[in-house]
Every structure is written in structure tokens, then in C-alpha cells.
Amino acid sequence: MPELHVIWEAVISLLLITAGVLSLIGALGLLRFKDFYMRLHGPTKSSTLGVGCTLIASVAYFWLQEGTPSAQEMLITLFLIITAPVSAHLLAMSALHHKLPLYERTQGEPVELKTKEKPQDSERT
């Protein structure tokens, strides 16, 4: 590995470790939360941030290595930032379509689940 300035090396190392910690937090959210609607929160936010930090570190490394910045590396970040909300929206739509159960302490209900549970409430009261 060729020589880099110590400060730049520290910045790139910090970005890499931040990326690893962020993606680990997202995976822990996916592992530990109670129902699907909570589990969707973890990966959609922190994985994109984690991979974004990795890509910024990589762009900085190759920029310092070769002296010229290249735009094609930022394409992956741009693509991930555009596509992560779309796939999260589709996942939430399919979960609502399948009427997955909510955790019982969740307050408020979406309309798609309320139409199914309303007759049960009227029977109960």
C-alpha cells in the first residue's frame, strides 16, 4: 500500500469504521425489533448511510492515490439513495397487502389494517 498523509489516512479509517458500525446498527435493528413495520426502520436508513460512508472513503482514497477524482464511484451512492426509498415503499405495500400483525403496544392503525379489525372491535364492545 503506497504512502498517504497521516491525517488523510486517519479520516479514511474513521469513515470506514463509521460505515461498519452503522451497518451493524441496521442489522441489529433488523434482528431485534418486534414486528415487520418496526424492522423496516433499521436497514432502510442505516445501511444506505453505511454504504455511503464506505463509498466516500473509497472515493477519497483513490483520489489521493491517483490525483484525479472520478465520477463513476459516486454513481453507486446516487443509485442507492434513489432506490432505497422505492424498495422500502414496495416492501411496506406488500406487508400491508398481506395484513401482517402489528405489535400490540403500537398506537394508531393504518387504514388497510383498520378495515379488517373494525368489526372485531364492534363485536367486543
Added chain:
Amino acid sequence: MLDVAIRISTGLFMLALIFNLYRVLAGPSMPDRIAALDTMYVNSIGLIIIFGIWLNSKLYFEAALLIAMLGFISTVAVCKYLLRGDIIE
């Protein structure tokens, strides 16, 4: 310093991938498994880019871009299949 940081970061990404794999295998419903697969491909992009820094080669960006595009398209296809029972209507 960068060498140590790359090893620590690879270890953290591997731990994250193992947690995602548990959710893929044990997820109680189909959207859980799809969300975990979505996270798995995003994390594997990060792992491949760190590998590219370690080998000092820019060749791995093309592989990461391909994985990003194919992963997004497969997530959308499986979600459409769950929503409609058909991918292209």
C-alpha cells in the same frame, strides 16, 4: 492504520451479514425475508468496496454497481409478485 481499520470494518460488515442471514432464514413472513435480502445486498456492496480498497484496485466498482442494479430490480420483482401474484401484467 488503514490496514487495521479495513480489518475492523470487514469484521463489522461480516457480523451485520450474519445477523441479516439469521433474519432471512428465520423471518416469520415473506416481506421480512425480502427486507433482509435487500439489506444483505446493500451490505455486500460495502464489503466489495472495502475489498477493492484493500487490493488497491478500481475494478471492483463495476461489480458493486452491477450488484446494486440487479439487487434493486430483484427486490422490486419479488415485491410485485407478492402484491399482484404476477410480475408483468
